[in-house]
Amino acid sequence: EDQVTQSPEALRLQEGESSSLNCSYTVSGLRGLFWYRQDPGKGPEFLFTLYSAGEEKEKERLKATLTKKESFLHITAPKPEDSATYLCAVQETGNTPLVFGKGTRLSVIA
Amino acid sequence: DGGITQSPKYLFRKEGQNVTLSCEQNLNHDAMYWYRQDPGQGLRLIYYSQIVNDFQKGDIAEGYSVSREKKESFPLTVTSAQKNPTAFYLCASSIIGAVTEAFFGQGTRLTVV
Numbered sequence: 001e002d003q004v005t006q007s008p009e010a011l012r013l014q015e016g017e018s019s020s021l022n023c024s025y026t027v028s029g030l031r032g033l034f035w036y037r038q039d040p041g042k043g044p045e046f047l048f049t050l051y052s053a054g055e056e057k058e059k060e061r062l063k064a065t066l067t068k069k070e071s072f073l074h075i076t077a078p079k080p081e082d083s084a085t086y087l088c089a090v091q092e093t094g095n096t097p098l099v100f101g102k103g104t105r106l107s108v109i110a
Numbered sequence: 111d112g113g114i115t116q117s118p119k120y121l122f123r124k125e126g127q128n129v130t131l132s133c134e135q136n137l138n139h140d141a142m143y144w145y146r147q148d149p150g151q152g153l154r155l156i157y158y159s160q161i162v163n164d165f166q167k168g169d170i171a172e173g174y175s176v177s178r179e180k181k182e183s184f185p186l187t188v189t190s191a192q193k194n195p196t197a198f199y200l201c202a203s204s205i206i207g208a209v210t211e212a213f214f215g216q217g218t219r220l221t222v223v
Binding site for chain 1: 114116141143145150151152153154155158160168198200202206207209210211212213214215216217219
């Protein structure tokens with residue numbers, strides 16, 4: 001069973017059409033949940049860390065939220081340059097490596 | 111500039127050959143990681159190291175080997191025992207002892223020819 005599940009696998013939006021990406025997790029002792037952006041052929045770029053339920057973080061058109069079972073990445077009025085794959089990862093208790101979901105591939109059409 | 115450098119960017123391997131991917135960091139991070147990424151898949155952990163001369167297997171270590179002789183370097187060897195090596199390989203590093211993000215290199219795309 002996957003510890004981190006992201007949905008949808010792919011999302012196509014018109015420019016300005018707001019939406020949300022979902023990341024659900026099953027780890028029992030979550031230390032942190034991470035969101036990354038990855039452009040084709042590049043390494044992931046860090047966006048946010050969330051530590052506890054109820055926490056929210058914002059950066060430009062992106063807002064990440066966290067509950068006890070899932071996280072959402074809200075994209076408000078997206079632009080074509082927001083097109084990328086968005087990856088979610090979790091870290092369990094202890095100095096354990098990040099465990100990644102399969103990502104959501106976002107396309108924003110002008 | 112501080113960061114992680116992976117080389118080469120593209121690598122071609124013949125059947126039966128071993129190849130080594132380089133990863134160097136100047137962030138003074140203790141932990142380093144190797145992940146593999148296939149189309150439609152997330153990042154899967156191959157090996158990681160939290161201290162020099164010590165490393166741990168990840169979920170898909172078969173057919174791979176690593177070394178950690180220096181804090182700054184964590185090379186990955188893809189051996190001939192790895193039956194399906196064509197993939198995008200990502201190296202990352204982080205501090206340990208705190209909940210913090212991992213920083214990634216730009217990746218190496220390995221293709222078997």
